[in-house]
Amino acid sequence: MIKKSHHTVRQSIQQRIETGEWPLGALIPGEIVLAAEYGCARTTINRALQALADAGMLIRKRKGGTRVCSMPVRLAKFAIPIVREQVEATGCQYKHQVVVNILKVPEKEIAAGLNLASGEKANYLETLHFANGKPFAFEQRWVNLKAVPTILTAPLHEISANEWLVKTVPFSSGDVVFYATNAEQRIADAIETTLGTAIFVSDRTTWFKEEFITKVKLYYQAGFQLYTQL
Amino acid sequence: MIKKSHHTVRQSIQQRIETGEWPLGALIPGEIVLAAEYGCARTTINRALQALADAGMLIRKRKGGTRVCSMPVRLAKFAIPIVREQVEATGCQYKHQVVVNILKVPEKEIAAGLNLASGEKANYLETLHFANGKPFAFEQRWVNLKAVPTILTAPLHEISANEWLVKTVPFSSGDVVFYATNAEQRIADAIETTLGTAIFVSDRTTWFKEEFITKVKLYYQAGFQLYTQL
DNA sequence: ACTGATATTATGTATGCACATAATATATTT
DNA sequence: AAATATATTATGTGCATACATAATATCAGT
Incomplete structure (x- = not known):
């Protein structure tokens, strides 16, 4: 994995969730481990994970780590239109x-x-x-x-x-x-x-x-x- | 302004938009200027501005700078519920x-x-x-x-x-x-x-x-x- | 056993730096 | 004057580091 930007990391992690590698509710590896795996800085992993957490796909807690959201809040968004x-x-x-x-x-x-x-x-x-x-x-x-x-x-x-x-x-x-x-x-x-x-x-x-x-x-x-x- | 975290900066900037200090469509100061004004690193300003851009409140372009979105896309979100x-x-x-x-x-x-x-x-x-x-x-x-x-x-x-x-x-x-x-x-x-x-x-x-x-x-x-x- | 202090751990945040990238402005060439 | 090259500028991104914070685990004292 020579992936770099947090976008790429984010996408990759999203895939790994979607393919079931990390099932619903599972604890995923810590930022440091992922950073090593992807060969990038922890900061980059952090940004990717935070983005996914914002999107409602992950739930993060200090200590306790990061886990896949077990009851994903799927947000439907729509622009209030002109x-x-x-x-x-x-x-x-x-x-x-x-x-x-x-x-x-x-x-x-x-x-x-x-x-x-x-x-x-x-x-x-x-x-x-x-x-x-x-x-x-x-x-x-x-x-x-x-x-x-x-x-x-x-x-x-x-x-x-x-x-x-x-x-x-x-x-x-x-x-x-x-x-x-x-x-x-x-x-x-x-x-x-x-x-x-x-x-x-x-x-x-x-x-x-x-x-x-x-x-x-x-x-x-x-x-x-x-x-x-x- | 002793504001620090990007959350605080974000909120402050949002306020300045909402109060009309920077009207719709206006160009706002660059990251470096804001960093000086808030007394924090450019990175912090960057995160705040990016967040606001994600929220559809700002539009950012390399060179050209950051401006208040003139036709704000207000997103209504709702959870697809159980x-x-x-x-x-x-x-x-x-x-x-x-x-x-x-x-x-x-x-x-x-x-x-x-x-x-x-x-x-x-x-x-x-x-x-x-x-x-x-x-x-x-x-x-x-x-x-x-x-x-x-x-x-x-x-x-x-x-x-x-x-x-x-x-x-x-x-x-x-x-x-x-x-x-x-x-x-x-x-x-x-x-x-x-x-x-x-x-x-x-x-x-x-x-x-x-x-x-x-x-x-x-x-x-x-x-x-x-x-x-x- | 129970309580509370302490260490540990994972994430959160901030900083400084370097370089990439895109759009513009300016200078240079034809 | 028009086309092309170059410099400038503001944001985008990544990295290393340091410290903050919250939750847990561990251990000592009663």
């Missing part, structure tokens, strides 16, 4: 259309979820996203004006609120909920399907340093599938 | 029940998806997962007998096929599709809802070194939500 990119990824042409853009006081339960004072207005937007001219998703969005006052002057007819916010607001945390729902009449009309059709919905709330920024519900076209890889 | 853990996480008691466990030849389209020779039998399982005695999810699963012959002797009444496979088969790759569907009568009966109710479905196929292992469809109870964080 709808435009989602559409264009399927080879379709993207278009969007702002249907509603008003200021209004949200209903109580929503205002609470948004962390807004009662009676405070927020920017409410409804946008239709199209793929090759057909409705792809229907978006309902609340934007906190205190956090992002400039949204009022943003050219939302050229760039969707979705994309504008990602490009403008620095890193933020948030949570996403996915669920299925039977289409109400309004939604059914918007995405051109029939009442009661099962619709895939993503509901996302975004925060920036404890301050609410935006909450968006996306109703995808009937038959939509969210694909991710392990 | 259903039991999913149930227990909500504080409910878990139980499962194997409804069907037979060998049969899958339909053509499924066999193709499973990479099985035509006419070849596979293990077909139907399992009901319960939370506090109420149906939580209905599982339909195909298992490749050539890959995992021991499934036939597994105690599937004590440990669900789901969990047994995760504990037994080494790391594997796979893909997951989520979608919404209107419940057919069979499904509706199984999870005790009414015909046509919108159901959240996850459809997962798992491979081990190019060999098909298992394909599983999970129909979740009505109202189920998949929650993830950014």
